[in-house]
Amino acid sequence: MSNSFQTEHENICMNANHGRNDDSACGFHCIKINDISVIAGGQTIIDKVNLHIHCGKVTAIIGRNGAGKTTLIRAILGEIKHSGTIEFMDLKNESRIDLKIGYVPQYINIEKNSPMSVYDLFAGYISNYPVFLRKNRKVYEKVVKQLSIFDARDLIDKRVCDLSGGELQRVLLSIAVTPVPNLLLLDEPVSGVDQKGLDLFYKNIQYLKEHYDLAMIVVSHDFEFVKKYSDHVILLDKTILREGSFEDVSRSEEFRKVFGGIA
Amino acid sequence: MDAIYDIMEKILPFSWVEYNFMKNALLAIIIITPLFGMLGTMVINNRMAFFSDSLGHSALTGIGVGTLLGIRDTNLSMVMYAVVFALMLNYINRRRTMSTDTVISVFASLSMAAGLMILSRGGNFSRYSSLLVGDILSISSPEIGLLLIIFIVSLAYWSLCFNKLHCVGVNVTLAKSKNIRTNLVEDTFSILIAVIVMLSIKWIGILIVNALLILPAAAARNISSNMREYHLFSVLISVFSGIAGLVLSYYLGSATGPTVVIIASILFFITFVIGTSRGK
Numbered sequence: 296m297s298n299s300f301q302t303e304h305e306n307i308c309m310n311a312n313h314g315r316n317d318d319s320a321c322g323f324h325c326i327k328i329n330d331i332s333v334i335a336g337g338q339t340i341i342d343k344v345n346l347h348i349h350c351g352k353v354t355a356i357i358g359r360n361g362a363g364k365t366t367l368i369r370a371i372l373g374e375i376k377h378s379g380t381i382e383f384m385d386l387k388n389e390s391r392i393d394l395k396i397g398y399v400p401q402y403i404n405i406e407k408n409s410p411m412s413v414y415d416l417f418a419g420y421i422s423n424y425p426v427f428l429r430k431n432r433k434v435y436e437k438v439v440k441q442l443s444i445f446d447a448r449d450l451i452d453k454r455v456c457d458l459s460g461g462e463l464q465r466v467l468l469s470i471a472v473t474p475v476p477n478l479l480l481l482d483e484p485v486s487g488v489d490q491k492g493l494d495l496f497y498k499n500i501q502y503l504k505e506h507y508d509l510a511m512i513v514v515s516h517d518f519e520f521v522k523k524y525s526d527h528v529i530l531l532d533k534t535i536l537r538e539g540s541f542e543d544v545s546r547s548e549e550f551r552k553v554f555g556g557i558a
Numbered sequence: 559m560d561a562i563y564d565i566m567e568k569i570l571p572f573s574w575v576e577y578n579f580m581k582n583a584l585l586a587i588i589i590i591t592p593l594f595g596m597l598g599t600m601v602i603n604n605r606m607a608f609f610s611d612s613l614g615h616s617a618l619t620g621i622g623v624g625t626l627l628g629i630r631d632t633n634l635s636m637v638m639y640a641v642v643f644a645l646m647l648n649y650i651n652r653r654r655t656m657s658t659d660t661v662i663s664v665f666a667s668l669s670m671a672a673g674l675m676i677l678s679r680g681g682n683f684s685r686y687s688s689l690l691v692g693d694i695l696s697i698s699s700p701e702i703g704l705l706l707i708i709f710i711v712s713l714a715y716w717s718l719c720f721n722k723l724h725c726v727g728v729n730v731t732l733a734k735s736k737n738i739r740t741n742l743v744e745d746t747f748s749i750l751i752a753v754i755v756m757l758s759i760k761w762i763g764i765l766i767v768n769a770l771l772i773l774p775a776a777a778a779r780n781i782s783s784n785m786r787e788y789h790l791f792s793v794l795i796s797v798f799s800g801i802a803g804l805v806l807s808y809y810l811g812s813a814t815g816p817t818v819v820i821i822a823s824i825l826f827f828i829t830f831v832i833g834t835s836r837g838k
Contacts, residue, residue: 369731372731372734372735373734374730374731374734396735397735398731398732398735400729400731400732402729403728403729403732404605404727404728404729405728408779408780408833409603409779410778410779410782410783410784410785410787410788411603411784411785411788412783412784412785414784415724415784415785416728418721419721419722419724419725419728420721420725420736422721423718423721424721425716425717425720425721426720426721426724426785426786427599427716427720427785427786427788427789428717428786429786430786452784454783454784467732470732471732471735480735
C-alpha cells in the first residue's frame with residue numbers, strides 16, 4: 296500500500312472519528328478488492344474489478360440487469376470461483392485481519408404456509424441448540440435484542456411467510472449483523488418493499504452507518520436511495536465503467552449510455 | 559428380545575400380539591416411523607421430495623449392480639449405490655447448468671432403466687417384485703437391531719446438524735456467509751436419506767417409501783406455525799399412521815405399506831381442512 300494513500304486515509308479517519316462513540320466506524324479498517332474476475336462457461340462475467348472500501352461508508356453498485364452485480368457480490372462472498380484477492384487491513388498497525396462478511400439476500404426460499412417463525416429462522420443462524428426442541432430462553436432473548444435494533448421485535452413469533460416485504464427485510468438485516476460483520480453486502484434489498492418499509496429501511500441503513508464499525512456494499516436500482524445514502528457509486532457492466540459520487544456518475548456519458556438519460 | 563416380547567404381550571390386549579412376526583413388525587414401525595416423520599420435515603422444507611422419490615426408485619439398480627459385482631448382501635449394494643447416486647446428483651446439481659428437476663429426472667430414468675434391464679435378464683424379474691410393495695411382516699430381530707442403530711445415528715445427526723440444514727434450506731448464500739459448510743451439510747443429509755430409504759425399502763416398498771417420508775410432514779405443515787409444532791405433529795402423525803396401518807392391515811388382510819399410506823393421506827386431508835378453516 297502506498298504511503299500517500301495511507302496518510303490521506305488517516306486524515307479522513309481523524310475527521311470521521313470526531314465526536315463519535317466507540318461502537319461507530321473507526322475509519323481504520325479498509326477492504327481492498329483486487330482484480331476480481333469471474334469466468335463461467337468460457338464467458339467473462341466480471342472483468343478485473345478493483346474496489347477500496349472503508350468502514351462507515353456505503354458503496355452502491357448500479358448497472359443494467361445482467362451487468363454482473365449479483366455475481367460480483369457472490370464472488371466477494373467466496374461462493375463462486377473467481378480470480379483476484381480480497382484483503383482486509385487494519386490501517387492502525389497495518390495488520391491483516393480475517394474479514395467477516397454479512398449478507399442480506401434478495402429473496403429466501405420460504406414457501407407459503409411454511410411452519411417457520413422468525414425465531415426459528417433467526418435461531419438457526421446464531422445457535423447450535425436445535426430449533427425443533429423447546430425454545431431456548433437465552434437464544435430467544437438474544438433474538439429479541441437483535442430484532443429490536445431494527446424495529447422488528449414484535450415479529451419474533453410471526454411466521455416468516457406472513458411477513459411483508461419490509462418486515463422480512465428488517466429481519467434479514469438483523470440476522471446479517473448478528474454478529475457484527477466487517478463488510479455488509481446487500482443485494483437489491485428493497486425489491487418488493489412499500490414506501491413505509493423503504494423509509495424505515497433507509498433509516499436503518501443510516502443507523503448502521505452511524506453506530507457500527509462496518510462497511511456496506513449495496514446493489515440497488517433505487518437512485519433516490521443511492522443519491523441520498525451512498526458515499527461512493529460504482530457503475531458496473533462486467534467491469535467498472537465509472538465510479539465516484541452519485542453526481543459525478545449520474546452526469547457521465549457512461550451513465551447515459553446504460554440508463555438512457557433517466558434521473 | 560424375549561423380554562420385549564413378554565412386555566408387549568402383557569400390555570397389548572390384542573389377539574395379534576401372539577404372533578412374533580406381528581411383534582417384530584410393530585417394533586420396526588415404532589422405530590422407522592418417527593424417523594420418517596422427523597426427516598420428512600426437512601425433505602419438504604428443502605424441496606427434496608423429488609430427490610428422495612428417485613432415490614427410492616434407484617433401489618432396483620443398486621440390487622442389479624450388486625448382482626453384477628457379485629455382492630451377496632442386497633442391503634449393502636443398495637445402500638452403496640444410493641449413496642453414490644445421491645452424491646452424484648448433488649454434484650451435478652451444484653454446477654447449475656440445468657434445473658434440479660431436469661437433472662433428477664434424467665438420472666432417475668437412466669438408473670431405473672439400467673436396474674430393470676439387469677434384473678430382467680433371463681426373465682426372472684418377478685423374484686424382485688416383492689420390493690415394490692415391501693413386506694414388513696418378514697422382518698427379523700437382527701434387522702430390527704440394524705434399524706435401531708440407524709435410529710440412534712439419525713437422532714444424533716439431527717440434534718447436531720439440524721440448524722445448519724435449516725439455514726441451507728432458507729438461502730445457500732446466506733448460509734455460506736455465516737460460515738456454514740453448505741455442501742457438507744447437503745451431502746451428509748442426502749447420504750442419511752439414502753441409507754434410511756434403502757434400509758426401509760424391503761419392509762415398506764419402493765412405491766410407498768417416499769409417501770411415508772412426505773405425507774406426515776406435509777400433513778403437519780397444514781396445522782403448525784413453527785418448527786416445534788411441525789416436528790411434533792409430523793412425528794405423531796407418522797407413528798400413528800404406522801401403527802394404525804399395521805393393525806388395520808392385519809384385520810383386513812391387506813399389505814401393510816399401502817394401508818399405512820392410506821391412513822397418512824386421510825390425515826393429510828383432515829389437517830388440510832382444519833388448517834384452512836382456521837384461516838391460516
